Structure formats: structure tokens, C-alpha cells
Amino acid sequence: MTVNSSRKHLVLVGAGRANLHVLKGLARQGSADMNVTLVAPQPYYIDPAMLPGYVAGDYALDEVRIALDPLVEASGVTYVAAHVHSLDATGRRIQLTSGDALPYDVLSVDAEPTLEREAVEHAMPGARRNALFVHPYEAFVQLWPQLQALAQERALQVAVIGGDLAAVELAMAVAQALNSPHGSRVSLISGDAPLLADQPAGLQRRVLSRLKAMHITVLQDRCVGLDGQAVELASGATLLCDAPLLALIAGTPAWLTQAGLQADEVGELVVNERLQSESHRQVFVVPPHAPPETGPVLEANLRTAMGGGNFKKAPVGPVRLRTVSCGDGHAIAAWGFLAIEGREVWNWKDRRDRRQLAALFTP
Structure with a gap:
């Protein structure tokens, strides 16, 4: 070139x-x-x-x-x-x-x-063959409809593997999408640390409550292998699983x-x-x-x-406003110690996300 x-x-x-x-x-x-x-x-x-x-x-x-x-x-x-x-x-x-x-x-x-797939495979033998990786996004959005179609035929046991906010959002979205018509069940394998321990207490409390309301099982454990029928956990337990979704931090x-x-x-x-x-x-x-x-x-x-010219400083520090999609037209927003949730929060998030996306592509 x-x-x-x-x-x-x-x-x-x-x-x-x-x-x-x-x-x-x-x-x-x-x-x-x-x-x-x-x-x-x-x-x-x-x-x-x-x-x-x-x-x-x-x-x-x-x-x-x-x-x-x-x-x-x-x-x-x-x-x-x-x-x-x-x-x-x-x-x-x-x-x-x-x-x-x-x-x-x-x-x-x-x-x-x-996600470096060789490293993931080393930590979780069988992941490359049996798991649906969220990254890269393009491959994931192409494969996701196949899982949806399978859930239309029978109830599935789905495991979302990951413990950050993105993994939590994905677990709730999967639970909403696959609940009907057969009542597929979702588990969230969050790793060794307590789920969202790095997040403000108000946000953590509301997310855990929402996961419970959606009947999502949270396992504070680590995936160490996948064989196509089950997820092997570090604790020695085995979780039956038709579809593991890898939502690890990339x-x-x-x-x-x-x-x-x-x-x-x-x-x-x-x-x-x-x-x-x-x-x-x-x-x-x-x-x-x-x-x-x-x-x-x-x-x-x-x-x-x-x-040539003068450089500018980039914004630094953590994002102060956190929003979490919870499925079923529901979302949580947290600003420091303050957290609110409900349909209006989802509507606000939807408008904001659409506006920001449109602005990227408007000359």
C-alpha cells in the first residue's frame, strides 16, 4: 500500500x-x-x-x-x-x-x-469451541439470533460469564429476550469477588434487587472449563448449561x-x-x-x-453518571451515592443514547 x-x-x-x-x-x-x-x-x-x-x-x-x-x-x-x-x-x-x-x-x-482467545482458552478449556464471545461485537450480533431461535424451540439454561456492569446488563437483557415462550433460565457467573463491589452501594443494591426479581441466579464463582453441556466452576461445582456467553472484561x-x-x-x-x-x-x-x-x-x-498548535487536555477520572439497562423498559441511573430506577429512567437513557449515536453520523 x-x-x-x-x-x-x-x-x-x-x-x-x-x-x-x-x-x-x-x-x-x-x-x-x-x-x-x-x-x-x-x-x-x-x-x-x-x-x-x-x-x-x-x-x-x-x-x-x-x-x-x-x-x-x-x-x-x-x-x-x-x-x-x-x-x-x-x-x-x-x-x-x-x-x-x-x-x-x-x-x-x-x-x-x-479478548485474547488463547489466554481465555488457557483459563477456561473449551471456551473457544463452546462459548459465544461478546467481543467482537460484529460476530456476536450475527450469532445472537441463532440462540434466540433455539429458545423458541425449548427452554435453555444460559450462563453469562463476567462480573462488570456490561455483563450484568447482558444477563438481564438475555433473561428478558429468552424468557418466552418456554421460560429459559439465566445464571450470572461473576467471578471470585462480590458482584459490582467496585460500584457505589446504591447502584449495587438496586442491581442485585433487579437480578433477584428477574430470577437470575448469581454465582460468586469462577469458570474454569466448558464442555458443551456444562460449565465447570473453581469451587468444584458443575452448572448445566446449553449456551455460555463470555462477557469478560476485554x-x-x-x-x-x-x-x-x-x-x-x-x-x-x-x-x-x-x-x-x-x-x-x-x-x-x-x-x-x-x-x-x-x-x-x-x-x-x-x-x-x-x-502544530496547542494541545488540549482530555477528560480524566471515572464516569460520574452510570446507567444500567435492566430489560423490560426498566433502567437504573446512579450519580455518586444517589441511585434512581424505573421506566422513566429507561426512557431518558433511550433518548440520550439515540441522540448521541445520531450526532456521531450527522455532518
Whole structure:
């Protein structure tokens, strides 16, 4: 793959929310004297906030999965459908699974978090063959209707494996979607720690109450194997299971962690307040679950990195407002120690999510 060497080259890896904001800015303001390439395996954006609603049946697939083509065309960037195989941060070059090598002057990484399947298989033998992985989203949304169809034929025993808020939302969405007509049952295998121990007490209490009301069994245990008929637990117990769903916390892609960028003592990339790698300032990395305000900061800082100017600081700290879809038109919202729930919370969340998604793709 070749690019015009007389112009600087900005490469965007991943169609995450912040990178999409950059595309929107390019559509609005133009790319001036630089080449821009978007690398993403699928020409779609799937909204994580609305994914549980799709599973629950509140949204059709085309409401949560938006084609990138119109935005790509409007922005004037080159789209490459590929995964990244490796990053040479010193040589400023990414190697693609297509076999192409793509040089860059500035790189922006805003890719969907990944689960390293070999590591998962090592921890849970049988997972690769028997489990439905939530990541990548595109594969999950294609396979989910098959599980729905099976639940129309008979009652299923479903196990959602994961212990964060996303896994809890998925468990409740699955319980809503598969309850009829045969009364499929859902268990949540949350791991060794108490469920949502890192969340505010009010939110934790309301979520646990909702799980109980929906007859979702919560097991504070760890999955150590899957054989296609049951889930083996660290405690020695066995849970009969027709369909295990892996909703583990996904992490930074291996190609990025293995690129020689500066990392902390636990292996997490060190990113400064400008979203730059601390060791390679030409590489910008958007943290997982970054707030919507990150997009405008990333766009401004990429333009600064390419053409000069002043950098902006990205928003830092945890997201203060947490919302949890609970199925059946019900949601919980928590702000610090305050938590409220009900249908009105769901209606507000629905309006907010639709508005934010539409804003990403409106020039």
C-alpha cells in the first residue's frame, strides 16, 4: 500500500466513538494537506450502550449498527478493511493482516477492546469451541439470533460469564429476550469477588434487587472449563448449561501491548493527558470507556500533532453518571451515592443514547 509521501499521513485504527468524531470533523472542515486512512475490520459501528437493548429486543439491529460508508465518503478518508497485525512504533508503520504495511506520521488507536482467545482458552478449556464471545461485537450480533431461535424451540439454561456492569446488563437483557415462550433460565457467573463491589452501594443494591426479581441466579464463582453441556466452576461445582456467553472484561489489543510503548507495572499503556503514548508521542490511544467529550479533544490534538498548535487536555477520572439497562423498559441511573430506577429512567437513557449515536453520523 502506498500513500502520497509529500503529504503527512494520519492513520486511524478502529471505528470507536472518538475516531468517528475525527471523521465527522474531517467531513465538516476537510483534511487540509494531509492524507487520512481509517483501518477497521468491519464497515460498521456498533454502539455498546445500546447493545443490551438489541439483545433484549428493544432495538432492531440497524438501530444499533450503523454503516460507516456515508461518513467515510463525506470525510474523504481512505478506508481499509483489515485487522492490525503489528505496530512498529519506532519506524512509524503498522502491518496489516492483509499483508500491507501502512506508514504513518501520526497514529490514533480507538479500537474495540479485545479478548485474547488463547489466554481465555488457557483459563477456561473449551471456551473457544463452546462459548459465544461478546467481543467482537460484529460476530456476536450475527450469532445472537441463532440462540434466540433455539429458545423458541425449548427452554435453555444460559450462563453469562463476567462480573462488570456490561455483563450484568447482558444477563438481564438475555433473561428478558429468552424468557418466552418456554421460560429459559439465566445464571450470572461473576467471578471470585462480590458482584459490582467496585460500584457505589446504591447502584449495587438496586442491581442485585433487579437480578433477584428477574430470577437470575448469581454465582460468586469462577469458570474454569466448558464442555458443551456444562460449565465447570473453581469451587468444584458443575452448572448445566446449553449456551455460555463470555462477557469478560476485554482489554488492549495484543499488537498494541507488544509494540514497545511505555507501560506501567501491570502492563497498561501509559497515556498522558493529551491521549499520547508517553514514550511515542506520535501514537494517540483512546482509553476504553472514554466519555463522549474525548472525541473533540482527540480531533483537536490530532490536528495539532499534524500541523502544530496547542494541545488540549482530555477528560480524566471515572464516569460520574452510570446507567444500567435492566430489560423490560426498566433502567437504573446512579450519580455518586444517589441511585434512581424505573421506566422513566429507561426512557431518558433511550433518548440520550439515540441522540448521541445520531450526532456521531450527522455532518
